[in-house]
Amino acid sequence: MRKSRSRKTAAALALVALSALAQVACSRGGGGEAASATIQVKGSDTMVNIAQAWAEEYKRVVPAVNVEVSGGGSGVGIAALERGAVDIANASRNMHPEEREQAKRNTGKEPVEFVVGYDALAVYVNRDNPITEISLEALAQIFGEGGTVTRWSQLGVALPGVSDDTIVRVSRQSSSGTYEFFREHVLGRRDFKLGSRDMNGSKEVVELVGTTKTAIGYSGMGYATSEVKMLKLAPKAGNPAVAPTVENTLSRAYPLARSLQMYTLGEPQGAVKKYIEWILSDDGEKILQENGYVPVPASLRKR
Amino acid sequence: MRRREGALSATAGPIGTTAADRPQRSPWSTAVERAVETAIRASGVSAIFFVLAIFFFVFREAAPVLWDSDFHILQFLFSTEWYPTSDINVRYGTLALTVGTLSVTAVAIALAVPFGLGAAIFVSEFCGRRLKEVLKIVIEFLAAIPSVVWGFVGLTVMSRVIVALTGAPVGVNLLNGGVILALMSVPIIVSIGEDALKAVPDSYREAADALGATRWQTVYRVLLPAARNGLLAAVLLGVGRAVGETMAVLMATGHAVQIPEGLLNSVRTLTANVAAELGEAPAGSPHYRVLFLTGVLLFWITFAVNLAADLVIRGIRRR
Numbered sequence: 001m002r003k004s005r006s007r008k009t010a011a012a013l014a015l016v017a018l019s020a021l022a023q024v025a026c027s028r029g030g031g032g033e034a035a036s037a038t039i040q041v042k043g044s045d046t047m048v049n050i051a052q053a054w055a056e057e058y059k060r061v062v063p064a065v066n067v068e069v070s071g072g073g074s075g076v077g078i079a080a081l082e083r084g085a086v087d088i089a090n091a092s093r094n095m096h097p098e099e100r101e102q103a104k105r106n107t108g109k110e111p112v113e114f115v116v117g118y119d120a121l122a123v124y125v126n127r128d129n130p131i132t133e134i135s136l137e138a139l140a141q142i143f144g145e146g147g148t149v150t151r152w153s154q155l156g157v158a159l160p161g162v163s164d165d166t167i168v169r170v171s172r173q174s175s176s177g178t179y180e181f182f183r184e185h186v187l188g189r190r191d192f193k194l195g196s197r198d199m200n201g202s203k204e205v206v207e208l209v210g211t212t213k214t215a216i217g218y219s220g221m222g223y224a225t226s227e228v229k230m231l232k233l234a235p236k237a238g239n240p241a242v243a244p245t246v247e248n249t250l251s252r253a254y255p256l257a258r259s260l261q262m263y264t265l266g267e268p269q270g271a272v273k274k275y276i277e278w279i280l281s282d283d284g285e286k287i288l289q290e291n292g293y294v295p296v297p298a299s300l301r302k303r
Numbered sequence: 304m305r306r307r308e309g310a311l312s313a314t315a316g317p318i319g320t321t322a323a324d325r326p327q328r329s330p331w332s333t334a335v336e337r338a339v340e341t342a343i344r345a346s347g348v349s350a351i352f353f354v355l356a357i358f359f360f361v362f363r364e365a366a367p368v369l370w371d372s373d374f375h376i377l378q379f380l381f382s383t384e385w386y387p388t389s390d391i392n393v394r395y396g397t398l399a400l401t402v403g404t405l406s407v408t409a410v411a412i413a414l415a416v417p418f419g420l421g422a423a424i425f426v427s428e429f430c431g432r433r434l435k436e437v438l439k440i441v442i443e444f445l446a447a448i449p450s451v452v453w454g455f456v457g458l459t460v461m462s463r464v465i466v467a468l469t470g471a472p473v474g475v476n477l478l479n480g481g482v483i484l485a486l487m488s489v490p491i492i493v494s495i496g497e498d499a500l501k502a503v504p505d506s507y508r509e510a511a512d513a514l515g516a517t518r519w520q521t522v523y524r525v526l527l528p529a530a531r532n533g534l535l536a537a538v539l540l541g542v543g544r545a546v547g548e549t550m551a552v553l554m555a556t557g558h559a560v561q562i563p564e565g566l567l568n569s570v571r572t573l574t575a576n577v578a579a580e581l582g583e584a585p586a587g588s589p590h591y592r593v594l595f596l597t598g599v600l601l602f603w604i605t606f607a608v609n610l611a612a613d614l615v616i617r618g619i620r621r622r
Contacts, residue, residue: 075583082585102585168472173558174388175583189390194383194399195561197473197569200553200579211463214472 037271038066043077043090044177045201046119046220047260050291051090054279057287061278065271071201074177081263082106087272089263092119092177092220109266116279118294120244121181121256122221122230124209131157133232133241136186136255142167142216143182145191152214162213169196170205170217178202181258182218218256222292249294260293361598368592379596385560387580387590395593397600399560403477403570404604406563407552410481411488411545416538418485419492423537426493427500428522439494446490450550457483457555471567473557478566480556484548488541495540499533500526531619539612546605549574573601 041051048071055067074091081089082103095111103111123139125131131152138155141147149155152165159165171192172179183189199205205219210227221244224230232241235255248254268276278284285295368374373393378384382396426438461482462474469478503526511521527534549572557569558579577594584591 073583079583079585163470164472166472173579175580180388183390191386191389191391194385195559195569197475198558198560198571198579200558208473208475211466212473 036064036066038068039088039272039275040086041067041069041088041090041262042072042080042086043088044074044092044260045071046074046092046176046178046222047090048201049222050117050260050288050293053287053291054284057283058275058278061283062274065275067275073173073175074180075175078263081111081265084265087264087268088276091261091263092258093180094261095263103265107265111263111265112267114262114264114276114280115259115296115300116262116276117260117285117288117296118249119258119260120221120249120254120294121178121185121218121258122224122244123233123256124206124217124219124224124228124230126209126213126215127227127229128161128213129157129159129229131155131231132229133234135234135237135239135241137237139186139233140188140190143169143171143192143196144187145193147193159213165214168212168215169193170208170212170215171196171198172202172205172218173198173200178219181256185256186218220293224292246294250297257294358599358602361595361602365592365595365599368589368596371589371592373589374593379593380600383560383562385576387584387593393589395589397573397597399562400571400573400576400597401600401604402562403556404546404572404574404601406477406570407480407484407556407572408542408545410477410566411484412538412542414481414485415488415492415541415545419489419537419541420496420534422489422493423496423500423534424522424526427497428518428526439497442490442493445486446494448487450487450548451554453483453487454551454554456486457551461555465567469567473569475555475557476567476569477556477563480552480570480572481566483551483555484545487548487551488544491544492537492541495537496530496534499530499537502533503529532616535612535616535619539609542608543605546608547574547601549578553578573597573604 041055048069051069055069058065058067074089074093077086077089078091078095078099080086082099084107089111095113100111103109123134129152134155138149141149150167152159152167157165172182183192197208199208199217202219202223205217206223206225206228209215209217210225221230230244232243233255234241242248242254244254244256249257262276262279264272264276267273280296280301282298285301289295369376374395379395379397380401381398382394383399384394384396385399386392386394422442426435426442430438457479458475461479464474465471465476465479466474507525507529508521511525516524552572553575556572556575558571558575559569560571561568563570577597581591581594584594
């Protein structure tokens with residue numbers, strides 16, 4: 001039983017560990033019913049705001065447990081989970097089979113998935129842009145490699161007070177789950193056109209679109225501000241366009257809806273288990289809703 | 304060995320005394336001197352060791368990809384298509400990134416060198432003593448500002464200024480990155496350039512005054528030629544900071560993979576690309592190794608810049 005021994009060793013370490021060693025030792029911090037524990041959470045930038053909000057609220061509910069949250073992108077979080085460096089990986093996409101294999105090979109444990117909420121990937125344009133809806137094909141023509149749409153006039157959109165209507169494409173860096181989701185569901189797994197501004201976070205995308213009249217970008221719907229506008233999306237040109245709302249996300253009528261996941265190595269134990277149970281409780285899901293995401297309906301919460 | 308003999312003869316007694324007359328040194332002080340000397344020599348030689356070690360480890364991480372079937376060295380160097388995580392067709396072309404690095408550096412040099420040397424000449428030759436003290440303190444403070452703060456300035460302040468002045472659609476672009484890098488390298492050029500000018504003996508200035516040269520003639524005909532090596536070193540250190548800078552350009556250039564057609568296009572640099580992508584590349588994957596190979600490429604670019612500068616200095620010396 002090498003597995004259980006290594007867990008015991010780690011739990012013992014966690015008790016002894018100084019804060020400097022926290023990252024290594026407490027990566028399995030949930031192992032025992034220790035008086036105080038640290039839970040390391042890393043991953044999706046889409047989820048970093050909500051993960052932070054959960055961590056802060058949980059500190060009030062269970063003061064003995066520290067939850068440390070960092071972003072970097074779903075890929076970064078999953079890579080850290082594969083090494084056993086974090087307790088929970090946040091991901092706005094599903095774990096690939098190779099990544100599951102890698103995690104099992106490195107740590108001997110099978111990653112376990114928890115769906116903690118839903119998000120609609122919104123397509124943002126500047127508030128002053130008159131366009132209100134767009135089809136997925138047109139998006140692929142704008143963002144995809146070989147796509148021919150480079151100006152707003154090609155879509156029949158006249159931007160007021162703009163001399164050069166070249167479309168400024170705002171995208172995400174390639175470690176982002178949002179990037180992969182968009183590539184898979186809008187571009188049909190083909191590649192992006194080069195030359196887009198690749199931002200490091202969900203918020204940066206919305207900010208740049210908000211300050212650039214000719215821009216178009218994609219980001220989680222929780223990041224909307226008064227400077228930008230979310231477009232309705234038509235799955236096919238000519239079909240009715242669907243707005244990114246809570247109902248349309250849950251009914252899957254909106255074409256770019258996705259689930260938000262948390263991954264642990266093996267069935268979570270102790271503090272980590274309690275934390276995830278709390279997130280999936282009404283209290284946790286209420287915080288998710290307040291941050292602009294769609295909570296998991298109570299009937300679906302048990303895995 | 305030669306150096307040790309030199310050190311001993313320097314501590315020997317006055318000429319003409321015999322060995323027996325010399326004051327005898329305790330074995331302890333000889334041993335300490337040897338130990339200190341060895342330590343100093345080791346610190347000097349360690350520079351070579353560290354350079355070789357860094358190159359070795361970076362190249363070792365990169366090397367296996369050279370034999371990967373997806374990787375073609377010509378594509379790596381001369382293609383602009385950077386698709387490291389593509390689902391259907393992985394391509395590792397870094398030309399756009401190399402051009403990005405070179406163009407941002409070129410803009411930075413074009414702005415920083417005249418400005419920096421001008422400031423160095425002013426501080427060293429033209430300004431009053433009190434102003435000089437104030438300027439030197441402020442310039443040293445400028446040099447100490449962390450790069451992420453400069454990046455922040457580029458992202459928030461400079462991008463708005465550029466949009467307002469040029470009407471560009473996006474403020475994070477080649478010009479922004481160049482201006483931020485110039486602002487970062489000017490303090491270095493000024494403080495080292497000022498030292499180089501200060502090192503020119505006052506007798507040169509006095510001789511120029513005696514010949515009836517104006518102040519400007521003194522600077523142009525006497526001081527600049529006399530201080531050229533130091534000034535070139537100042538420029539090179541400034542350029543080195545510009546080529547290797549990561550955080551500020553990551554934030555200020557817009558991070559778009561394309562060959563810029565003008566100052567207002569966004570670009571991505573080699574350094575920013577490594578910083579943005581290394582975290583997600585699975586260790587040992589071709590993507591990870593190609594990023595290390597990008598590091599090797601950067602290494603060669605800086606090596607070429609330093610070598611070229613060295614040859615230029617030699618050429619100037621010979622003339």
